[in-house]
Amino acid sequence: MGDENGREDDHSEKPEGDRTEPGTDAGESTVGDLSLDRFHDALEAEERPVATASEVARRLGTTQAAARDALATLVERGSVERLDVESDPVVFYPSEWGRLASRERVVTFPKRREIVVDRPTQYTRAQLSQFARLVDTTGTDPGTRGYLYRIRPEDVWAAPFDDADALIGSLRSVLPRRFAELEEWVRDQWRRANxxxxxxxxxxxxxxxxxxxxxxxxxxxxxxxxxxxxxxxxxxxxxxxxxxxxxxxxxxxxxxxxxxxxRDLDTGDPVDIDLTTDLREYQETWVETFLESRSGVYVGPPGSGKTVAAIATIAAVGGETLILVPSRELAGQWREELLAHSTVDPADIGEYHGGQKEIRPITIATYQIAGMDRHRGLFDSRRWGLICFDEAHHITAPVYSRAAELQAKHRLGLSATPVRETGSEEEIYTLIGQPIGADWDALFEAGFVQEPEVEIRYVPWRDELARNEYASADGRERRRLAAENPAKVEEVRYLLAAHRGKKALVFIEYLDHGEALADALDAPFVSGETPHHERAELFRRFHEEGTEVDVLVVSRVGDEGIDLPNAELAVVASGLGGSRRQGSQRAGRTMRPEGTALVYVLATRGSSEEEFAQRQMRHLARKGVRVRETNVAE
Structure with missing residues (x-):
């Protein structure tokens, strides 16, 4: 039997000792040794992640005093935390969702459309990824984490099902019971999408x-x-x-x-190109999904092979292709990738940017050039079958938005993380197409990409003059001084020494800081002012084994738009005022099919860098990346 909220009786899951009727003496004695499972039952019934002692007592059918004593025992064990808040005298919540039970457990908050899963199986995560967004993870080790999912309208609209019944079937397959209100909301959103x-x-x-x-x-x-x-x-x-x-x-x-x-989209004049690289299973799925809908955005971490999947898509569409990129450096790298992974004739590849202007069957152009009125006629005169938007999050920026008007073509976007701080990722999917891709976490677990280990290290002020200068500054100057905390030089040296022999990238924000840090480390500094040929040579030497270039200090030019060789170690020494996407880009520089991947984020203790670091790393945690924190000694 279900209650008025559609909940079915759950006694069959409980051990014999937990089958006491609410309100009996036996029930009170059971609460005296309150288990985490029963506390979790109370939270689920309350549809809140926290509960007061009186709420726990009401849900478990006991007195408030008995519930308070039982919760105190759980607090002593370290299983539950207590918190004084303004709206309630004291609330209690689990210390860590990932250690609540030895089995998978799914807790649903239908009014908020949120689902918390402890120790999820691969099946559960695969099902949830089809219609819900992974918002956050807790815990440290894979297999012991708690996962928080949220179902948004756009997740339902983009769900890969033939009808609402199939989507509801997938939802029911992972939830412990039916939730009629949630299901009706999902059906309503599905109807809106059609x-x-x-x-x-x-x-x-x-x-x-x-x-x-x-x-x-x-x-x-x-x-x-x-x-x-x-x-x-x-x-x-x-x-x-x-x-x-x-x-x-x-x-x-x-x-x-x-x-x-x-609509009947242009297929373009034919182009002779075949893929020469074998696709991974998930890449094949990406391409098949795109061909069915004729538009979409491949979303996956760096190292997941989005470019190769895009080349496979170009070959599958078989029409002339325009590839839009944010920089001329990336245009050159696209040419190299096309030649490395396909049979395309080099003469059929053109580049159109500040350095050269060629229109060919496959043309690689910068967003800015393609959006200019004086060049637009050339692009419109070609019968493109496919437009590929690399670093697709740029499409919503005003300077690049003209490119979004190319709606009559097959549209493919590529992005490691389409988030913009304006919250306009939905607009990316509207202008290009719906997201196509696996959760980062799924690729980590499958072994296609190694999960990076991320550590925020809070660095103290050791120089009294620098500390006083920071205290007397304000606004942008204070942010710069925190970024250039002299103690970070010593900390970077320590980290490089601790991981001697690993290829390392050190990211900075301010050019003066980069030059000073490069001098202190005796390492090359790459910035937007570094000539293109010199930059390419440094990256080549860094990439090769046995060369003297093991460390590169890199400005924001390394965040995107160029293909930095993957490193084994990344140290973010400054630049924490950037976006969540920037944090993902930097962490992504260490992702590789095999080997360890380490990211250290240095934040000056007691400054705004602490908040910025935590915000960026929370975004990574939502993708399944482990994040830990360390206070560096004075």
Whole structure:
């Protein structure tokens, strides 16, 4: 029997001693030796991650005094923490979700659409990754962690199922019981994802079709601008201004109605290219998923092979291709990757940027050049079958947004982490396509990419003059002084010595700091001012075994847009005011198919760097990366 919230009776999972009826003497004696399982039952019934002693007593059918004593015992054991808060006298919560039980346990908070899983099996994580977002992890070792998932509207919209019943079936397969309210919300979101679609009319113009007359009349007319639609065709269809397709999709997405894009997309003039590299199983799945929907964003950590999967996609589409990149350095590296992994004729590859301007069957251009009016005609004159947006998070930046207007093509995005601090990752998926890819955590566990070990090291002020200068400064100057804390030089030396023989990248934010650190370490410094040929030579020597270049000090130029050789060790000495995505990029520089991967983040103790470091590393923790913290001795 289920209760009014759709919960089914769960007594069958409990041992014989826990089957006491609520409110009996035996029940009170059982609570006296409160188990973590029963405390977790109380939290689940409360649908909160914390509970007061009175709430635990009510849920377990005992007195408040008995519950308080039992919780105190759990606190003494270190299994439960207690916290004084303003709204409640004292609340209790598990010390660590990852150690709550020896078996997998799933706790659902349906009103918040959150799911906490202790010791999840690979099956559970695989199912959840299809319709929920991994928000956070706790614990240190794989297999003992707690995982927090949240189901968002866009997760339901992008779920890879044929219908809502299949999605609900996957949801039920991992939850301990049915939650009618949650299921109805999921069904409603699924219906929203199939209410509008774009298709190509037989007379070759674009039509917006709504599932009902009221949708077209109310939702579309309320949220679309006057120039988005040319004229009505029927009660449920309207002729779309083709130049406004991107704006229509964006506006309806913001209104909570993602548009199904069924237009006849250009395939482009044929190009002769075949893949010469074997794909991993998950890469094959990425490509197959893309070909079915004809748009999408490959999301995966550095080292997961997004570029190779993109080359396989180019070969599968078989049409002329425009590849957009954030820098000319990355354009050159794309040329090298194409030649290394495919049969393409070198003469069929062109680069279009500040250094050279060639339009070829496969053209690699920078976002900025492609968006300029004086170059736009050249790109529009070619019949591209595929547009590939590398570092796809750039697409929402104003300077690059013109590239998003290329909606009539197959659209492929690549990104290790599409997060922007503006929270506009949904816009990336609207303009390019839905996310395609495995959770970072799944790739770590499968062994395709080694999980980096990340440690935040809080470095004290050891120089009294520097400490006083920081105390008297404010704003941007204070941030710079914290970044350039002289004690970090000694700490970087210590870390390099502790990992002697490992190839190391040291990241900095300020050029003066980089030059000083490079001098102290007797290591090369690579910045945006380093000539392209010199930079390429340093990276080549760093990459080769047995060379004298084992350490590189790198400015923000190393965060993206160039293919830094993967290192065994990364030290983020400064630059903690950057974005969550930047933290992921830097951690990603150590990811490799085999071997250890170490990332140290140095933050000046007592400064804003502490908060910045924790924010960036929380983003990594949500992807399944272990993060620990250490206070460096005075």
């Amino acid at each position: 209410r509008f679609r774009l298709y190509t009319h037989e007379d070759d113009y674009v039509v917006l079709e709504a599932a009902s007359e009221s949708l077209l009349g109310n939702v579309a007319e309320q949220h679309l601008a006057d120039d988005h639609l040319r004229a009505p065709i029927s009660e449920t269809e309207a002729w779309v201004n083709e130049a406004a397709v991107a704006a229509v999709k964006r506006a309806l997405y913001d209104a909570g109605y993602p548009v199904q894009d069924d």
